[in-house]
Each structure stands twice: as C-alpha cells, then as structure tokens.
Amino acid sequence: MGTFRMGMRQVIACCAAIALTVTAGCTSKSEEQATAQARNLVIGATAQPQSMDPTTQSGAAIPQALLYNLYETLVKIDGEGQIKPLLAQKWTTSPDRLTYTFDLQPKAKFSSGDPVDAEAVVANIERIQTQKNVLPTLKKQMAVVAQATATDATTVTVKLKRPSQAWLYDMASATGAIADPKSFSTLASTPVGSGPFSFDEWKQGESVALKRNEHYWGxxxxxxxxxxxxxxxxxxxxxxxxxxxxxxxxxxxxPEALEQFQDPSRFSVVEGTSNGEVVLGMNQGKGGNPALKNVKVRQAIVHAIDRKALLDSVWGGKGTLIGSMVPPTDPWYEDLYASQPYDQAKAKKLLKEAGVTNLKLRLRVPTLPYGPSSAQFITSQLKAVGITVTVEELDWARWLKEVHDGGNYDMTIVSHVEPRDIVKFADPTYYWHYDNPAFTKLVERADASTEAEQVALMKQAAKTLSTDAAANFLWLFPRIAVTKADITGMPANATSASFDVTTLASRNG
Structure with missing residues (x-):
C-alpha cells in the first residue's frame, strides 16, 4: 500500500551514508583499503517495516527494501510495467491458459548457498496457500492455484483452477517472493532470498541494511x-x-523543495508516475460509522472535497487527479476525475436525501508526510457541509495494527502503491469492507477473460467504484526522484512496490 504499500504507496525518504569504522590495531592495511573503497548506497523511506517477511506483515515498507533486492520472484515487473523473466528464465502457457511451465535459472542459489530449485519454488507457493499467518490478500491471489509440481530440478509446473489474467502478474509481487524454505520459521527477523543482496541488519525504527550476496547467480x-x-x-x-x-x-x-536541487553538477531529478493512489478510505463495515454504508453519504463526502485545491495545498500541485483506483499506466485507465466534481451544494443535498444530520466521523491517519496536512484540509471542507470530523494521528505501526488490521476507524488517508490494486475492492474482508457483488463479479469475469475482454470489463469496474463512491480517490502520487549527480539508472516510473537497486549504478564506482 501506499505508501502503504497494501498496499499500501510508501513514500521513500533519504538517509545518511553508512560509516564504516576500522580499528588500526586489528585490521591489515589491505583490509583498510578495501573498506575505504567499498561502494555504499543509502536510501531513505518514511514508513518503517514491522517485519522482514512481506507475506505475513501488511504494508509496502518490506517489499520496498527487499523485493528484487533480496527476495526474487519467478518474474518481475520492469520500469514500463511489463512482466520480465527473473528466477524463471522462460515460461510457457497451455492453450487453455490453465497450465504454466517455468524453466528456472539453473545457477540460482539462495544467499545460504542452497539451490533455488523446483522444490523450493513449490514450497513457497504451498506456504502461501497453507500457512495460517500469511496475509489474506496473498492467500486470495494464490487461491487460483490447483497444484504446483516440481517436474524436475529446474522445472516447475503450475496448474490453475481457472484461467487468470492476474495470477502471473501477482507472482511478480510479494505473493511470489521465493525464500529459502529452511528459513521459513525465521523470515520475520532474518530473511534469506536469492537476490543480488543478502540481509545484514535491521535496526527497528531506524534502518535496514543489505550487503552484496556473494552467492548471487546473476x-x-x-x-x-x-x-x-x-x-x-x-x-x-x-x-x-x-x-x-x-x-x-x-x-x-x-515537492516544494524541488527548487533546491536544480544544480546539475550536484543532483539529478527524475520525474514520472507511480501506482500510489492516495485514498480517503471509508470504513463500510464493523468498526466504522454505519452512515458510511449509505452510498449517498459517501457521494456527499466525495463532492464536498475540492481535490484540486487539496493537491495544490498539500503536494504543491504535483500529481494526477484521478476518479477511481486506476493509474494511467494500467491498460484500463480512463480519466474519471470529472465525474466527481467539487460541489458542496450537491453534497448537502445528498446528505439531506440520506436523512443524515449532525454526522460525526473519526479520521485516523498515519503520520506520513501527506497524512496530517490532508486531514486538516478535508476536515475544513467537510465542516462546510455539516460533517464534524475528529482527526487522530497515528504512527505507522499503530496505524497498521488499529486501522488496517483492526478496522477501528471511520475514515483514513493512505497511499496504496501495489500495482493493479483496484481488485482489493472486490474483497469485503479488506479494511474498507466495501461489499458490492456487481463490482466483484466484474473483477472475477475480467480475470478469467481474454486480455481484450479484461480491459473492457475493468473499465466498467473502475466506473462502478467511482459511481458508488467506494472511496474518495484524492490524487495519484508523482514519482519525483532526486539523486546525486553520479547515480545512474533511476527509472522514471515506480511500477511496483520495490525500490529496485539492481538498476542503479555510480559513475564513480
């Protein structure tokens, strides 16, 4: 997710360089020189991981640091949003779209030195399906799998219960992360993957450090x-x-700080788009105000908020105004922003039609850069139509526990950064508790359809969310990266939850 990386789009910050200290009396001169020449990269983030296991802990902070860097997948999503080979050097799909055959990289190893063989891949798929503490959203994504088989040491055959457009795409996310089966019981604190980096240390609340994987196959x-x-x-x-x-x-x-990074001799600025939909979520289930189950109340909240003025005020006008849970990089994107105009008179009319007066709502937001400021703006706008909002700010760990996992809120604001996460609205158990059988049916039909049919059906689904005011889709985050001038390879677009270090290099190293 947002930065929730649910994900939830996690906003990434910057950090201080790694300091390596050497004691002269214990270290040879050659070791001192090697240490001095070590190539170090420091990356910042705002939402802190609460675990090192992305399959059992919500949020985008874990895949942000570990996906593709430490944990690899059979396939990955590149900077253009396309599926590319990774641990699977190639794959085939049967004509009925029910059987996938993956040919694995024969030299792939975990950082432990054990091979990434077909049995290890099957063990990871079965873990998602059967382990009790795996996230429900991941179990749902893997539920379409009927059987995974190790045909031989480097061949995996996966049979689906039905055709699925989404399954292979999901396998490029945390759902498809391949960990060393011997480490399953300790992944939360000591992750073991097959990526170019291995785990070094985790200082909770402060940092996650990775080091070069000397066993890396690629x-x-x-x-x-x-x-x-x-x-x-x-x-x-x-x-x-x-x-x-x-x-x-x-x-x-x-974003207002951009002008400080205009010296090309010191900095490079890369601008693109992302998957980070900033969503004003409304709890339509247990734990939320019952009034939010009324579509007219939700529509009133949408019409009461001037999203353009919000974007200008909170994010310096940087970003894309959207009307549903679809970024422009998705095949079924349509500009639905105009279908939800700012109209406070209409908002008041809808509340009257709903028979709702003196509505009081709790807006519980994470203390991420956009949360508190957006909450204050929205509180003022809703007050103008007769809705009283009480704002409570929560640190990220508490937000995950009480809001995302516990459902203890009426409204919240968070950026959801997972690719193609519109499908989460088809899960009534997800923390919004949106339950529209018509929408769910559209998503299910789209997943089982051909590619062309999928696009048409998902456009219908996006319009349904917009009309039903399933949430208020405030804006889509831009991708604005600032690097030192010597750093190269930064993709313009953020197309997955991963901050993929494998694309980066330094001209000085």
Whole structure:
C-alpha cells in the first residue's frame, strides 16, 4: 500500500551514508583499503517495516527494501510495467491458459548457498496457500492455484483452477517472493532470498541494511552495501541531501523543495508516475460509522472535497487527479476525475436525501508526510457541509495494527502503491469492507477473460467504484526522484512496490 504499500504507496525518504569504522590495531592495511573503497548506497523511506517477511506483515515498507533486492520472484515487473523473466528464465502457457511451465535459472542459489530449485519454488507457493499467518490478500491471489509440481530440478509446473489474467502478474509481487524454505520459521527477523543482496541488519525504527550476496547467480550487485533509513520529517531528508549525506531521495515527500536541487553538477531529478493512489478510505463495515454504508453519504463526502485545491495545498500541485483506483499506466485507465466534481451544494443535498444530520466521523491517519496536512484540509471542507470530523494521528505501526488490521476507524488517508490494486475492492474482508457483488463479479469475469475482454470489463469496474463512491480517490502520487549527480539508472516510473537497486549504478564506482 501506499505508501502503504497494501498496499499500501510508501513514500521513500533519504538517509545518511553508512560509516564504516576500522580499528588500526586489528585490521591489515589491505583490509583498510578495501573498506575505504567499498561502494555504499543509502536510501531513505518514511514508513518503517514491522517485519522482514512481506507475506505475513501488511504494508509496502518490506517489499520496498527487499523485493528484487533480496527476495526474487519467478518474474518481475520492469520500469514500463511489463512482466520480465527473473528466477524463471522462460515460461510457457497451455492453450487453455490453465497450465504454466517455468524453466528456472539453473545457477540460482539462495544467499545460504542452497539451490533455488523446483522444490523450493513449490514450497513457497504451498506456504502461501497453507500457512495460517500469511496475509489474506496473498492467500486470495494464490487461491487460483490447483497444484504446483516440481517436474524436475529446474522445472516447475503450475496448474490453475481457472484461467487468470492476474495470477502471473501477482507472482511478480510479494505473493511470489521465493525464500529459502529452511528459513521459513525465521523470515520475520532474518530473511534469506536469492537476490543480488543478502540481509545484514535491521535496526527497528531506524534502518535496514543489505550487503552484496556473494552467492548471487546473476550479474553481481554494483554496490557492496545498501542501507534504507527511515525519517518522519521531509525537511530533514531534504537537508540531508543538500548536505551531501544522502545518495538518493527516491520519492520526494516535500515537492516544494524541488527548487533546491536544480544544480546539475550536484543532483539529478527524475520525474514520472507511480501506482500510489492516495485514498480517503471509508470504513463500510464493523468498526466504522454505519452512515458510511449509505452510498449517498459517501457521494456527499466525495463532492464536498475540492481535490484540486487539496493537491495544490498539500503536494504543491504535483500529481494526477484521478476518479477511481486506476493509474494511467494500467491498460484500463480512463480519466474519471470529472465525474466527481467539487460541489458542496450537491453534497448537502445528498446528505439531506440520506436523512443524515449532525454526522460525526473519526479520521485516523498515519503520520506520513501527506497524512496530517490532508486531514486538516478535508476536515475544513467537510465542516462546510455539516460533517464534524475528529482527526487522530497515528504512527505507522499503530496505524497498521488499529486501522488496517483492526478496522477501528471511520475514515483514513493512505497511499496504496501495489500495482493493479483496484481488485482489493472486490474483497469485503479488506479494511474498507466495501461489499458490492456487481463490482466483484466484474473483477472475477475480467480475470478469467481474454486480455481484450479484461480491459473492457475493468473499465466498467473502475466506473462502478467511482459511481458508488467506494472511496474518495484524492490524487495519484508523482514519482519525483532526486539523486546525486553520479547515480545512474533511476527509472522514471515506480511500477511496483520495490525500490529496485539492481538498476542503479555510480559513475564513480
């Protein structure tokens, strides 16, 4: 997700460089020189991981740091949103679209040194299906699998219960992360994958450090050490970048600071788009105000908020105004923003038709850069149509526990960054508790259809969400990356939950 990386789009901040200290009395001169020449990369983020296992803990913070860097998948999503080979060097699909055959990279190994063979892949698929504490959304994505078989050491055959357009795409996400089966019981604290980096250390609330995987089967990592550090204050990130302590701001969370990074001799700025839909979620189930089950109340909330003025005020006008849970990089994108115009008179009329007066709502938001400021703006707008809002700010861990997992809220604001996450509205158990059988049926039909039919059906589904005011889709985050001038390979678009270090290099190293 948002940065929720549910995901939820997690906003990425910047961090201080790794300091390596050497004691002269214990270290040889050659070791000192090697340490001094180590290639280090520091990346910042705002939402801190609560675990190292993305299959059992919600949020985008874990895949942001570990997906494709430490955990690899059979296939991955590239910077253009296309599916490409990774642990599977190639694959075929049967004419009836029910059987996938994957040919694995024969040299792939986990950082433990054990082979990434067909049995290991099957064990990971079965773990998602059977382990009790795996996230329900991941279980739902893997539920379409009837059987996974190790045909031989480097061949995996997967049979589906029905054709699915989404399943292979989902296998490029945390759902398809392949971990060393021997480490399943300790993944939450000590992850073991097959990527170009292996786990180094996790300082909870502070940083996650990775190091070069010496057993890596593919192109070696271009950096020896990578550290993700976590900051709550966007201005501190910008200051650290300006002082030269940071290598990258992968997602600038203070767009007004852009003008400070205009010196091309020091910085490069890359702008693109993302999957990060900033959503005003409305709890339509247990734990939320019952009035939010009324479509006219939800529509009133949508019409009461001037989303363009919100974007200008909170995010410096940077971003895309959207009318549903679909970014422009998805095949079924349509501009639905105009279908939900700012109209406070209409909002008042809808509330009157719903028979709702003196509505009081709890808006519980995470203390991410966009949360509190958006909440204050929205509180003022809703007050103008007769809705009283009480705002409560929660740190990320508490938000995950009480809002996302516990459903203890009326409204919330978070960025959902997972690709093609519109389908989460088809799950009534998800934390919005949106339950529209017509929408769910459209999503199911689209998944089982041909590619062309899928696009048409998903356009209908997106319009249904918009008309039904399933949520208020505030805006889509831009991807604004700031790097030191020597860093190359930063993709313009953020097409997955991963901050993929494998594309990056340094001209100085």
């Amino acid at each position: 192109t070696p990592a271009r950096f020896d050490h990578v550290r993700f550090r976590y900051f709550a204050d966007a201005n501190s990130m910008s200051s650290a970048m300006l002082s030269g302590d940071l290598d990258i701001i992968s997602d600038l969370t203070a």
